[in-house]
Amino acid sequence: MTSRIDNKRCLKMYKQMLTIRRFEEKAIELFEHNLIRGNIHPCIGQEAVSVGACTPLRRDDFMVNTHRGHGNCIAKGADLKRMMAELFGKSTGYCKGKGGSMHIADFEGGNLGANGIVGGGLPIAAGAGIGIQNRGTDQVAVCFFGDGATNQGTFHESLNLAALWKLPVIFVCENNLYGLSTPVREAVSADHISDRAMAYGIPGMSIDGNDIIAVHTKMVEAVERARAGEGPTLLDCITYRFFGHFTGDPGKGITYRSKEEMGQWLERCPIKRFRERLIKEKRITEKMAKTMEANVTASIEEAVQFAKESPLPLPEEALQDLFH
């Protein structure tokens, strides 16, 4: 039921999902052409979680991100040009080329940065929650992390702290069923990651993470709870990364995932599902969708152009920015 969400928001969400998808496809392509170095962890397939979880946020709400974080950056309102420039290692990038894919931060947009350390971001999000509480505003902090990260000690410590102090933090698990090659059932001893909320006496629920409306709905509740000072929530959003772990993963993860499984999940593509729904509910026409698609493609081309034309940092800039 999208009916409770107004048209404008629905279309915006759809467009953001599309933007994420196209951005990631382009980034992979550029990586394969050696225009982007390091590694990329594409979030293709997980767009509903990013957009569903970020749409209920305000610009002044905080977000803590993961290594698979391009989608969350975009959903939190990052500028594609500066993102792409960062991937190109250019001075005009969000981190002046110092961060790269795993460290894009956009403080003006409440994006506190991503993390190359699995589980490294959870305590930081709790801290953002402390900041909010101490300032006495009604902001919230959302913390993204993967299923694999729920086995890190920091998950436990951060949820405990947030629960104890009723911090306004929403813990959003992007549960794509694998931590690198490891299936969640071989790594998480609980039946559901949401069961772990019981250890902290906070609400926890498992959601279809490929259904953007489901994610959005639960997130709205969790955000309300947090803004009202009632403390944290754990949302376990079950989804799937179509591409594989990273740009170096053979056959998009075929060494540890079956073709059947991958095929089934492709069927459940969150973008396709949302589009079908929007069409069914007559919120969008095929034509509108096409125009939107063209706009998205253009914005990404523009970002690539910007990145390409931007200057590389000078070697001596390496010594700058160590301290504020």
Next chain:
Amino acid sequence: MTSRIDNKRCLKMYKQMLTIRRFEEKAIELFEHNLIRGNIHPCIGQEAVSVGACTPLRRDDFMVNTHRGHGNCIAKGADLKRMMAELFGKSTGYCKGKGGSMHIADFEGGNLGANGIVGGGLPIAAGAGIGIQNRGTDQVAVCFFGDGATNQGTFHESLNLAALWKLPVIFVCENNLYGLSTPVREAVSADHISDRAMAYGIPGMSIDGNDIIAVHTKMVEAVERARAGEGPTLLDCITYRFFGHFTGDPGKGITYRSKEEMGQWLERCPIKRFRERLIKEKRITEKMAKTMEANVTASIEEAVQFAKESPLPLPEEALQDLFH
């Protein structure tokens, strides 16, 4: 109901509890006379947990201990003389004077050592469980830790690992209601520490830790489960440390605990309760108890004598034992 435990075992358990109590009282006295340095974290009041949890163990079972660990050492069969010598920093001590109170280990007795790092021992216990599983024996490993330690990341990681791999580990929380000065309800966001077992899909229960029979009974079940290859158990044993956090704690913890509370717990002294029960069940007479008390006192005097007469290590021994 002690009835299912035979007389001999009951008396042995009682004697061990008494030994722990007297050992700790003596150690505190010696500390106050500057014969023991550093700090001591006395376990006075918690004897039922130590003895209740260790009695079902065999000598070849493993034990991982905490900073408040003298009682567990004794319950696992350590020699009082070598323990006391270690507190005196003598060469004849369990660690040749290198470890002191917080690091007594007795490998022949399955005691893998204590830990000065809160939560530091839990992964080690999981590893002992792995060792057992790989050797294919029916040994178990028991891991002691405090309520405060359940907020460390290692608690989470270790219970998850043990649950996933069905390791033969019994996690025994000596829940004395405080981590240093911090009440458990201000540090643990769950209602009961045993609730945390749910996050790992393993059995967890909260027990009256001042009732040695209750601890013993649950421990027997947990050990059976572990020996049968059914995996770990979390036992939350609720108890109280009469003395305070450590030998430097003003007024035995009066700065953070009320007189009333301390008095109520003294009423629930595990040794007194067990003795009354044994007398009621006619398993022990006042006279037997007296003799036993005298024997215990003598054994501790003997340990002190041994420690006093033992040589201090030579300075050059400082460079030994870095590597095996």
Next chain:
Amino acid sequence: MAEITFVESLRMTLKEEMERDPSLMLIGEDIGRYGGIFGVTKGLLEEFGPQRVRSAPISESAIIGSALGAAMTGIRTVAELMYIDFTPVAMDQIVNQAAKMCYMSGGKAKVPMVIRTQEGGGRGNAAQHSQCLEALFLHIPGLKIVMPSTPYDARGLLKTAIRDDNPVMFIEHKLLYASKGSIPEGEYLIPFGQADIKRKGKDVTIVAISYMVIVALRAAARLAEEGIEAEVIDLRTLVPMDFEAILKSVRNTNRVVIVHEGCRRGGIGAEIAAQIQEEAFDALDAPVERVGALNVPIPYSEPLENAVIPDEEDIVKAVKKVLYRS
């Protein structure tokens, strides 16, 4: 000028800074009602309330990480780790997060946080409660490191640390807490990167930090009885380091002994010695000497602990060695 203890100096400074900056927050274990295991935060909970004096569960990673998150979002924070031996429990949040946040974000992240902790042996606390680990942090770009040796310096440096917009490791020493010193009435700040010559001398330069400054001063007094005038330089901050002060002294004395309590191998003396020979090779009349702990964990037993941790005698010997008088 009042005589106060090191602990009192720290407490007074925290209190003043909390009054000055209404957002300043403290976080750490048992820092509330209990006032901290060494009493540094006594009374602050009562005065500033539980949101600004956050007594946390035993979760060092969450303590440091949440201090970082709070700092990044505008709440100046002082986090306390009870013993420096527990920094390894939170090492990722210190080394990979706090230290790198500003740089990784291209200079955008502002991280006004102090990690207060204490180190050192001498009290029979054994291997996991007696370490000196400042050298680990010296190797990690992005952290400032402060190591005061007197109540006066502690106050001036803590103010500077709190007002700094970057992560600062503020490392105290357990044997200094009861030491007393004079503090002037008004406010003063001691800038980072300014060593302090705690004793003037012309025959040899002793570079020391933290509690070893006190020990070095005792050694210098003994040496003076034998007619050897040692100059004792208290670095006060390791990052930034006042290397100029060292060079200036060395060019005068031509002989140096570096003293720290941490393990000699890979200790801060290694870096300083390496730099001195790079910058003042021709000024040296003898190899730079390093005094540090023996290469083992700190043992519990007194004669062993004494053998491992450097003392007055070791410094005197090292000085005589560089003077070729041994």
Next chain:
Amino acid sequence: MAEITFVESLRMTLKEEMERDPSLMLIGEDIGRYGGIFGVTKGLLEEFGPQRVRSAPISESAIIGSALGAAMTGIRTVAELMYIDFTPVAMDQIVNQAAKMCYMSGGKAKVPMVIRTQEGGGRGNAAQHSQCLEALFLHIPGLKIVMPSTPYDARGLLKTAIRDDNPVMFIEHKLLYASKGSIPEGEYLIPFGQADIKRKGKDVTIVAISYMVIVALRAAARLAEEGIEAEVIDLRTLVPMDFEAILKSVRNTNRVVIVHEGCRRGGIGAEIAAQIQEEAFDALDAPVERVGALNVPIPYSEPLENAVIPDEEDIVKAVKKVLYRS
């Protein structure tokens, strides 16, 4: 003599040691079916089963701590940490537990465990996946440290590491994995504490480790074209360190350059330089020179990363400096 890659050498060695010692266990993330992120453990799960090749959740503290517990109870263990950048996540278990267990127990605990990990930059992996952190471990008594630079050394040293009864940090380098080398047919072990002179020379001594040995050899070849004969010493193990080999060479060449990829400040070069000037002061014709990374986290962008990490050119410059030819 077969030509194999560094990865193949490691894999073959693990396999052989697992065959030799039926208790030997591996533990780490994605080391099973996936064969490890760099392919080192490929095929071992299939051959030795899931109890001996334990693919673990993302829980570095539990991985190291449980490896320690297993080792202490008689199961020789090789734990893998995917990147050395993740050692801080498990730092307490490495620094306070594994390293100190033997000593704290008065020599009773036997800890036959290896921590295999890899370090280094050069691939645009940015600040949290490119560090060289060996210097942190050099400062912690109780750990042995191995840093092979060739497939041949990797094999001989890994065998020694596995059979050692103490915790060994076995640090590989990501840029070495694809490198090839010759390996003899039969078994061989390389003892710890034996440096290897990878190139003979009389004009200057270059002390290097890990991937920097390869870079130093390239620099030496270039220097040779200018008539400068550099001796390149590959330390191979940092603990124990073959300091004799360094001294012997320095007494010949009278000039030293130490090269490592880790941050220059507080890096292993500091310790080595300090020791050299202590032991061979009069043999030195120039200050000991150190080449290491600039004092910042590793940046992502290529020109920045190149500026931070030392290269051939930096080594050549340093050599010329100690020869007063710059």
